[in-house]
Amino acid sequence: MTVMTNPSAQRGSAAEAPGDGLFAALDLGTNNCRLLIARRREEPGISPGSTQTGIDVVDAFSRIVRLGEGLVATGALSEEAQERTLSALAVCAAKIRRHRPRALRVVATEACRRASNGQAFLARVAQEIGLEMETIDPAEEALLALAGCAALLRPHKPYAVVFDIGGGSTELIWLEQRPGQAPIVHAWTSMPLGVVNLAEAEEPDLPTPKAYERMRARVEQFLDGFTASPTIQAAVARGDVQMLGASGTVTTLAGIHLDLPRYDRSKVDGITLNFSDLAAVSLKVRTMEEEVRHAHPCIGRARSDLVVAGCAILDALCARWPVGSLRIADRGVREGILLGLMGVPAPTLVNEGSYS
Template identity: 40%
Template sequence: MRRVAGIDCGTNSIRLLIADIDGDGRLHDVVRRMEVVRLGEGVDDTGRLSAAALERTRAALADYTARIREHGAEAVRMVATSATRDAANAHEFTAMVTSVLGAAPEVISGDEEARLSFTGAAATLPEPAGQRLLVDIGGGSTEFVRGSGSEVLAAISVDVGCVRMTERHLRSDPPAVSEVDAAAADIRAIVDA
């Protein structure tokens, strides 16, 4: 068996998976963690990752790095998604990750994010008779992926996520009807574009 680690840093949360890969290519979880760090807080409005969000992410990543070393992972891959794609100061994030983890993150496209989401889901779900549609709702974007088996047939990523829409439109709890209507109109405009 080979031990590997993967880190997914999204707009809202950062996830760690340390797993053993057996001879058949199946993963066996060793450590699975998720921390809400809200890296994308304010990015839709300012176009920048805030110092506070970078610090929350750094603290979680330092913990993950210690766990990766403790468990002896041979290889590590870290990807970053919507908030980092959108941020003018993504280089600050990359420098921070490189100094903490010892490797640079891959800032992946929405298309790659969609494909990776589908691959991960397809590996854990029973094989359907036909095609399936995966919808991955994140903090900054949502991916729609159609596939058959483990093959991606079509994929699209749209800038509609729970953090992005909440920050743009929702001011009260519960949201006012006018806030929900504004969010729905914004989503329709983004999807129709």
């Protein structure tokens, strides 16, 4: 893990004092560029009288950059996608310089892992923007996503399926909760299927019903290889499993279900939706006219095709493990990074292998 302290030294005076108690995390994915700058906050824990570490956000930035656009076809990051991403990263770098956090971690995920020119792009980021980025592997991405949303796990269910639908991959985790311990990960997988590469593979047929079923079938094939499934199914049958989902897909569907006039994180993060509600809003989204999806305040033009692909992934997950409800997390890798910088113990990975 690379942790940078006093990042203002990259550009500007190294003698400037770092921001008082501030930490920063930047997550560059296949679709989004996201930054959080925050302070540590102690808040009530699950057990009576206990506390846990929370996050007070001081500044944030999120932009859809579609860095992985065209990656499936060419194997490389396009010049247009790089320029869009560099523009977003320049905004992030300016915020980091202004706040001067005491510690900073900047990571890249699936697009830079897979692209033939991924490392060359990160070298360009360092030279032109002044941000030293690291590419994390799928296991660390999964654990960071879990760490970021673990506070939303309900204590009365001993097991959980946790997922994070990304642009180029979907992280899936099977874990156990034990009192007084960080979550114990028994199995995980990183499916090389996300909203960007699934949507691009079905253009120009998306969002026809046939294209939708093809996307869902591809996800189901990968789920067949998740060898923890028999264990999960037995626990689901006993009623011992909860499901927690993080991603733009689930937060978007939650916003649509709530009929929000504009997306509002405070109304979405932590809510629980029944599978029947999820199925209804998924059907509503994929049968919308294209211009209606473009104009919807919780979707927008940049996410219009991607949310349909996300629905296919979500539908496959809910069908495979019918626990009946999903808790929605508008948090993930960035929050996991921040908690790590703040010294919060990370989830434990019992099984070192990825099931795929």
